[in-house]
Amino acid sequence: MQHILIIEDDRIIAESIEFILEKDSFSCQWFNNGSESLNYLDNNKVDLILLDVGLPDMNGFDVLRKVRIKSNIPVIIISARDDESDQVLGLEGLGANAYVTKPLSPRLVVAHVRSQLRHLRSDKKTSESKFSINQALQRVIFHDQELTLTPAEFKILSLLINKPNRVHSREYLMNIIWDRPHGSDLKTINTHIKSIRKRLNEIDSENDYIETHRGIGYSLIE
Numbered sequence: 001m002q003h004i005l006i007i008e009d010d011r012i013i014a015e016s017i018e019f020i021l022e023k024d025s026f027s028c029q030w031f032n033n034g035s036e037s038l039n040y041l042d043n044n045k046v047d048l049i050l051l052d053v054g055l056p057d058m059n060g061f062d063v064l065r066k067v068r069i070k071s072n073i074p075v076i077i078i079s080a081r082d083d084e085s086d087q088v089l090g091l092e093g094l095g096a097n098a099y100v101t102k103p104l105s106p107r108l109v110v111a112h113v114r115s116q117l118r119h120l121r122s123d124k125k126t127s128e129s130k131f132s133i134n135q136a137l138q139r140v141i142f143h144d145q146e147l148t149l150t151p152a153e154f155k156i157l158s159l160l161i162n163k164p165n166r167v168h169s170r171e172y173l174m175n176i177i178w179d180r181p182h183g184s185d186l187k188t189i190n191t192h193i194k195s196i197r198k199r200l201n202e203i204d205s206e207n208d209y210i211e212t213h214r215g216i217g218y219s220l221i222e
Contacts, residue, residue, distance in 0.1 A: 033057045157196050
């Protein structure tokens with residue numbers, strides 16, 4: 001049974017999520033603050049964290065920072081903050097795996113949980129079997145075939161492969177490619193992604209490996 005840590009100061013929200021998760025055969029542990037949650041995480045096996053940003057003792061983003069120092073465990077942020085800057089900070093800056101805004105549907109949360117755990121199970125298997133990166137020669141092998149990529153496309157795809165199932169903002173990808181990027185380069189990122197998708201589809205037309213997160217950026221789905 002997979003174990004979910006719920007960090008949420010609103011008892012009603014936490015109990016509704018806990019109820020539907022346990023009904024769906026997950027086990028749960030709930031805390032209403034960050035410090036107890038981090039303590040619990042140090043001493044117990046947890047498969048995924050549901051993390052609220054507005055906690056009474058510390059900011060949820062600070063909790064995520066501490067988690068990421070020690071672990072790559074999937075973290076889904078659940079927050080009333082719907083600003084794009086907060087979403088980019090959580091997803092790109094701090095490495096959250098998903099960002100769900102309140103008011104939320106407990107069933108939607110469960111869907112996100114199942115999706116992230118499914119991705120987690122397939123991460124190593126998929127990346128090893130489908131993608132291979134040679135940094136020295138700047139080559140990406142996909143299904144045993146070398147992709148024809150520009151230097152910029154190689155940098156983007158390498159990043160997505162090395163950090164799958166995470167959203168990378170256009171601004172971040174832009175900084176990966178150019179030393180001194182400017183605003184107009186954002187459209188170029190879209191062009192590079194389109195080209196990468198085309199190369200992947202030429203080899204595997206049945207799957208779309210790069211997901212667009214409207215208004216934020218892109219992720220490699222495995």
